[in-house]
Every structure is written in C-alpha cells, then in structure tokens.
Amino acid sequence: MTGIDTGDTAWILMATALVLLMTPALGLFYAGLVREKNTLNTFMMCLAAFAVAGVSWAAIGYSLAFDGDGALVGGLDHAFLAGVDFAPREGQTIPHLLFFAFQGTFCILTVALVGGAVVERMRFVPFLAFAALWSILVYPVLAHWVFGGGWLAARGTLDFAGGVPVEMGSGFSALAAALVVGARKDYGRQALIGHNAMFVLVGAGLLWFGWLGFNGGSGLGINQAGILAFVNTVLCPCATLVVWFLLDYLRGRQVTAVGAATAIIVGAVAITPAGGFISPGWALALGGVAALPCYFAIQWRPRTRVDETLDVLAAHGIAGLTGMLFIGVVASVSWNGVADGLIYGNADLLLDQALAVLVAPLYAFGATFLLLRGIALVTPLRGSETEEAQGMDIIHHGEEAYPTGEGALLFRTEPTRREEPASV
Amino acid sequence: MKLVTAIVRPERVNDVLEALYRAEISGVSITRIQGHGGELERVENYRGTSVQMVLADKTRFEVAVSDGFLETTIEALCTGARTGEVGDGKIFVTELERVVRIRTGETDDAAVTPERRV
Numbered sequence: 076m077t078g079i080d081t082g083d084t085a086w087i088l089m090a091t092a093l094v095l096l097m098t099p100a101l102g103l104f105y106a107g108l109v110r111e112k113n114t115l116n117t118f119m120m121c122l123a124a125f126a127v128a129g130v131s132w133a134a135i136g137y138s139l140a141f142d143g144d145g146a147l148v149g150g151l152d153h154a155f156l157a158g159v160d161f162a163p164r165e166g167q168t169i170p171h172l173l174f175f176a177f178q179g180t181f182c183i184l185t186v187a188l189v190g191g192a193v194v195e196r197m198r199f200v201p202f203l204a205f206a207a208l209w210s211i212l213v214y215p216v217l218a219h220w221v222f223g224g225g226w227l228a229a230r231g232t233l234d235f236a237g238g239v240p241v242e243m244g245s246g247f248s249a250l251a252a253a254l255v256v257g258a259r260k261d262y263g264r265q266a267l268i269g270h271n272a273m274f275v276l277v278g279a280g281l282l283w284f285g286w287l288g289f290n291g292g293s294g295l296g297i298n299q300a301g302i303l304a305f306v307n308t309v310l311c312p313c314a315t316l317v318v319w320f321l322l323d324y325l326r327g328r329q330v331t332a333v334g335a336a337t338a339i340i341v342g343a344v345a346i347t348p349a350g351g352f353i354s355p356g357w358a359l360a361l362g363g364v365a366a367l368p369c370y371f372a373i374q375w376r377p378r379t380r381v382d383e384t385l386d387v388l389a390a391h392g393i394a395g396l397t398g399m400l401f402i403g404v405v406a407s408v409s410w411n412g413v414a415d416g417l418i419y420g421n422a423d424l425l426l427d428q429a430l431a432v433l434v435a436p437l438y439a440f441g442a443t444f445l446l447l448r449g450i451a452l453v454t455p456l457r458g459s460e461t462e463e464a465q466g467m468d469i470i471h472h473g474e475e476a477y478p479t480g481e482g483a484l485l486f487r488t489e490p491t492r493r494e495e496p497a498s499v
Numbered sequence: 500m501k502l503v504t505a506i507v508r509p510e511r512v513n514d515v516l517e518a519l520y521r522a523e524i525s526g527v528s529i530t531r532i533q534g535h536g537g538e539l540e541r542v543e544n545y546r547g548t549s550v551q552m553v554l555a556d557k558t559r560f561e562v563a564v565s566d567g568f569l570e571t572t573i574e575a576l577c578t579g580a581r582t583g584e585v586g587d588g589k590i591f592v593t594e595l596e597r598v599v600r601i602r603t604g605e606t607d608d609a610a611v612t613p614e615r616r617v
Contacts, residue, residue, distance in 0.1 A: 265513045461584065464510035473543045481533055482554025483543075 076161050080168035083296030087169045087177055093288025094180035098124055098187050100281035104336070105191055106476075107274025108385050110267065112466025113195045114476035120190035123203055128186040128210035132179040139215035141178065144224035148216050168296050177292060178222070182214045184289075185241045189443070191385035192249035193256045195267075196457045199471040201450055208450075209248065213442045217244045217435055227434075232427040233406065233414060235304055236293035238348025238399045239435045246392015247436035248443035249383055255447040256456050258382030260463045272333050279336035283312060286343045290350040303410060304350030307358035312342030314362025322370045337390060341369045344394035349402045352413065357405040365397040396432050403428035500595040500611050501569050505560040506534060506588040507580035512558050515579030522575040524568065526611065530559045538586030557588060563598055563611045 102121035109117045128136070138153035141164075153159055153175075161170045186206045193202070217240035219225040221232060227239065237244075259267060269275065290308040294301020319338035323330045345365035346358055353361065372389035403425030406416035415421040447456065457463070462470045469475060507515055512529065519527055533554035540551050564572050573590055581587055600610035 261513070461582065464508075464582075466510075469541065469543070473541075474545060475543065478543070478545075478552075479533065482535070483550040483552055485548070485550060 076170065078163045078168065079161070079170060080296060083168045084170065084173060086297055086301075087173055087292055087295060090288035090292025091173065091177045091180055093285045094177070094184065094292065095285075097282055097285035097289065098122075098180075098184050100278050100285055101184065101187050102278070103274050104278025104282060104340075105194065105385055107271040107278060108269040108333075109194050110466070111270040111477060112468055112475075114270065114468060115472050115474055116199065116467030117190075117194045119199065119472065120194065120202060121187040123199075123206055124183045124187035124190070124210075127203055127207040128183045128214075129179065131207055131210045132182050136182055136211055136215045137175050137178065139211070140218040141223045144229075145219070146226040146229070147219070148225070149219045149223050174295070178218070181237055181241055181289070182210055182218070185214050185237075185245050186210050188241070188245035188387055188391060189248045189252060191387040192253040192383045194384050195467065196259045196463050197256050198454075198456060198458055199467070201454050201456050204450055204454075205252075205447060208446055209443065212446065213248060213439060214240055214244060216442075217439065220435070221431070227427075227431050230427050230430070231414065231424065232431045233352050233402050233424070234348045234399065234431065235300070235351040236290045236347045238395045239431055242344050242347055242391045242395025243399070243432070243435045244439045246388045246390075246395060247439040249387035249392070250381070251440045251443035252447055253381055253383035255444060255451065258380065259384065260460050262382045263380065269333065275333050275336045279339045283339050283343055286347075290343075290347055294351055300351030300411065303355070304346075306355055307346050307350045307353070308343060310355055311346035311358045311362035312339045314359040315339070315342030315345070315366045318363045318366035319370060322366065337373065337386075338366060340390050341365055341394045344391050345398040345401070348395060348398040349406075352402050352406045352411040354405070354407060354410045357401075360405075361398060361401045364401065365394050368397060369394050392436065396436070399428050399432050400425070500563060500565055500598055500607060502593045502595050503560075503562045503564060503569070503572050503576070504591045504593070505562075505576045505580065506532070506536070506557050507560065507576070508582070508586065508588060509556050509558045511580045511582070515560060515576060518575040518579035519562070519572070522571050524562060524564065524572055524575060527560060527562050529561075532557050532559050536586060536588065538584075555586065563595060565608045565611050
C-alpha cells in the first residue's frame with residue numbers, strides 16, 4: 076500500500092473503534108436519564124443509528140460529505156463506496172477505506188445524539204425514517220462544509236473534530252425535533268426524572284474514553300495536531316468539572332453526580348472543534364468557560380415549555396458553539412501551524428468562526444424542522460397518551476428492561492401484531 | 500375508622516397523589532405490586548421466547564381515614580386513577596379496629612386524617 080503510514084493507520088484503526096464505542100455509551104447515558112419504562116426504547120434509538128446511518132453513510136452519505144469540493148454539498152462519485160479503497164486520499168497517509176469508516180462512526184453518533192430530544196414519546200418507526208433521512212440530508216452537508224472542502228473550510232473556518240456537523244448539528248436539530256414532536260405527556264406538570272444515575276455516570280465515562288479517539292483521531296494520524304487534541308480532550312472536561320462543581324455548590328450546597336456526568340460531556344464537546352488548534356492552557360480555560368452557558372441553559376430549559384428532553388441543545392449545541400468561537404479568540408500558530416486567533420492579532424478568524432456559528436445552526440434547525448413536518452404528513456410521530464403512559468418499551472419493542480419474570484407464561488403461537496394508530 | 504386500599508395503574512400514581520392532596524388527605528402509603536384484573540394480557544418476546552405476561556404492574560395505595568372522610572377519599576382515588584380502560588383497578592374499604600400515632604400516642608380518629616371540620 077503505497078503512501079500509507081503504518082503508525083498513522085494503526086492509530087486511526089484504534090480511534091475508529093473508540094468512536095464506535097461512543098454510540099452504545101451514549102445509549103447508556105441516555106437510558107439512565109429516562110424513566111424505567113422507556114429504557115430500552117432510548118437505548119434502541121442509539122442502536123438504530125447504526126442500522127440507518129451506518130448503511131446510508133456507505134450508500135450516499137460519505138460521498139455527499141467527502142466527494143469533490145463543491146461549496147454546499149459533495150458529489151456522488153463515491154456513492155456505494157465507488158473508488159474508496161486502500162489508496163490514501165490526497166494529503167492523507169491512511170487507507171481511504173479507513174478514513175471512510177472513521178468518518179462514518181461520527182455520522183452514526185450524531186444521529187444517535189439527536190434522538191435525545193424526542194425520547195419517551197416518539198414512535199420508533201417514524202424515528203427510523205427520520206434518522207435515515209437526517210443522516211443523508213443534514214449531517215453530510217454540514218460535514219462537507221467544514222471537513223470536505225465546502226464553503227466554510229474554503230473561507231478558513233476551523234473545526235477540528237466536528238463542532239459544526241456533530242455538536243451544533245445535533246444540538247440545533249434536537250431543538251427543532253423537540254418543537255415538532257412536542258412535549259411529553261405531563262411535562263411541566265409532574266416531575267419526570269431519570270431512573271438510573273449509575274448508567275449516566277458509566278455512560279459519561281465511556282463517552283470520554285471514546286472521545287479520545289474522536290478528537291485524538293481527527294488529526295488522521297500520529298502528528299502534532301492529533302496529539303494536542305488528545306491531550307486537550309483529557310484536560311478540558313477536567314476544568315469543566317471544576318466549574319460545574321462550583322456552580323452546583325453555590326446553587327444548592329450540593330455537588331450532583333448527574334451534573335458531573337453532564338459536565339464531562341460539556342467539556343468534551345467544547346474541545347471537539349478546538350482540540351488541535353489551541354494550547355493546553357487555553358483548553359483548560361475553555362473547559363471552565365464552556366461550563367457557564369451550558370449550566371445555565373440546563374437550569375433554564377426545563378422551566379420553559381420546550382421539552383428538549385435530554386438537553387442536547389445545551390450540552391452539545393451551546394458547548395460546541397462556545398468551542399467554535401473560542402478558537403477564533405485563542406488559536407495560535409505556534410501550537411497549530413494554521414492560524415492565529417484574536418488575541419494573537421488575527422480578528423478575521425473570529426469572524427469566520429462566528430459565520431459558522433450563525434449558519435450551521437440555522438441549516439440544522441431548518442432542515443430538521445421541515446424533515447419532521449414532512450414525515451408527520453405521512454405517519455403520526457407519536458402514539459396515544461395511553462401508549463405513552465404504558466411506556467415505549469412495551470408498546471414498541473414488546474420487552475421490558477427490568478422484567479420480573481413473575482406471571483410470565485410460555486407462549487407458543489405467533490406474536491400478536493400491535494394495531495397501528497390511524498394517520499392524522 | 501376505615502382502611503381504604505386502592506389498586507391502581509402505576510402511570511396514574513402521580514395523578515392519584517395529586518387528587519388526594521387536593522382533597523386534603525394527608526396520610527398515605529404506597530407499594531408496588533403485580534396483579535391481574537381481567538385486562539388483556541400482553542405478549543413480550545425475548546429472543547426466541549415469547550411470553551404472555553399474566554400479571555401487570557400495579558400500585559397499591561393504603562389510606563386510613565375517619566368515617567367522615569371516607570367518601571372524599573374514594574372520590575379522590577377514582578378521579579386520579581380512572582382512565583376508562585379495563586385495568587383501572589379497584590378500591591377496597593375495610594373496618595379499622597384501632598389506630599395509634601406512634602409519635603404522640605394519640606389513638607383512633609385523632610391518629611388518622613381527621614373528621615371533616617364543617
């Protein structure tokens with residue numbers, strides 16, 4: 076394999092596996108945050124991302140994101156993996172096929188992230204349709220803008236590992252999805268709280284672990300940017316934890332565990348766009364800074380009528396946005412070899428970052444809003460109140476996360492088919 | 500005094516608590532139970548095994564009240580728990596011989612939700 080560096084390839088193989096782990100880790104994180112009766116459904120939304128986005132990425136998503144250098148969207152020359160083989164892409168030292176798989180795990184994770192906005196009420200089949208279309212119409216477009224040579228990349232907007240497509244893409248899509256699908260029954264009237272804080276903590280830990288591959292692998296090899304991003308991903312969430320602990324303590328004289336898990340996510344998200352561009356010292360600062368808007372967004376959102384259930388907007392959208400802007404301020408050529416930020420005398424970079432922060436959320440929100448409205452014309456997005464009360468696990472999956480086994484009789488005929496609700 | 504035992508759907512528990520609270524009934528305990536009351540049995544599938552779930556999750560409310568408070572309690576339980584579908588549950592009322600409030604040693608009517616003050 077000419078042009079291939081074995082060290083680079085070995086690391087990206089490992090990093091791909093690490094990012095793959097993040098999707099089930101997210102499933103665990105999300106499942107702990109919902110009520111017992113919706114545990115399996117919530118985890119299944121994450122697994123569903125493999126089913127739909129994994130396939131759509133190979134079919135067309137990768138091509139739309141990474142073929143050609145069109146301003147808005149890529150071409151179709153790599154559709155169905157055409158021309159994706161062992162030879163590296165221009166300027167890369169890893170097999171093209173591996174680059175495809177590495178980027179695919181990003182798309183899968185992002186699709187799973189959006190599901191967090193509509194857990195506990197959206198019907199499973201419409202969710203599959205939404206996830207499939209979103210993985211074709213939204214993620215690859217945003218990824219093309221910053222990674223595939225699209226208009227933001229051409230302007231010089233910096234996004235190391237996915238502040239635009241992954242974090243802002245999922246966060247602002249989540250807001251749109253929550254608005255279209257609507258709040259859960261009893262939202263704002265009764266306390267709807269998570270059922271297993273341990274899942275949340277273990278999920279957050281595994282996500283952080285996977286994130287080292289997500290950010291550390293985004294240098295696409297063993298190089299300064301990759302190492303810097305890896306180390307920054309270790310540091311940044313630590314600083315977020317410090318500030319989060321402080322805010323929690325000042326607010327209620329108690330430091331919460333679910334809050335800590337959230338802080339880890341927020342810190343890792345914030346460093347995602349900035350990882351390979353800012354110094355480790357600034358990465359620590361970013362961790363602390365990002366905690367502030369996200370903390371207050373998470374405190375404020377449940378007081379509104381918007382049931383963006385698992386706060387994807389706050390933890391991903393807002394944190395990603397903070398990281399994107401932070402690059403424009405503190406990026407330094409001495410660390411990244413690419414561009415300086417505002418404090419090193421280059422104000423243009425901040426403008427390019429601000430442009431991305433304005434346009435990417437608009438596209439993600441608008442496209443998701445229209446997509447879900449479209450699907451709602453064909454089939455209802457949610458079931459009846461009775462079904463919601465019984466829980467998604469029994470209704471959509473015919474299983475429970477915690478069956479007692481008491482009163483369960485062996486049944487030998489074909490499983491019954493649930494009646495579909497009438498279209499509206 | 501009466502002991503009112505109500506078997507209700509777990510998803511209605513918060514509504515029942517709210518109804519009891521509105522009716523100013525202060526003492527209540529609940530237990531998670533499993534039961535069967537004539538509703539359709541559902542089928543679940545775990546890999547190759549299909550099982551018929553004969554028992555449904557239910558929640559049992561126990562409320563001890565003075566006689567004058569009985570109807571209010573029953574009304575509140577019905578309001579909170581009723582969906583109109585099979586499986587809403589039942590209410591059982593039994594006579595209570597003696598009640599003691601441990602903290603103060605008060606007995607009987609003084610120890611349960613008190614008689615309605617008219």
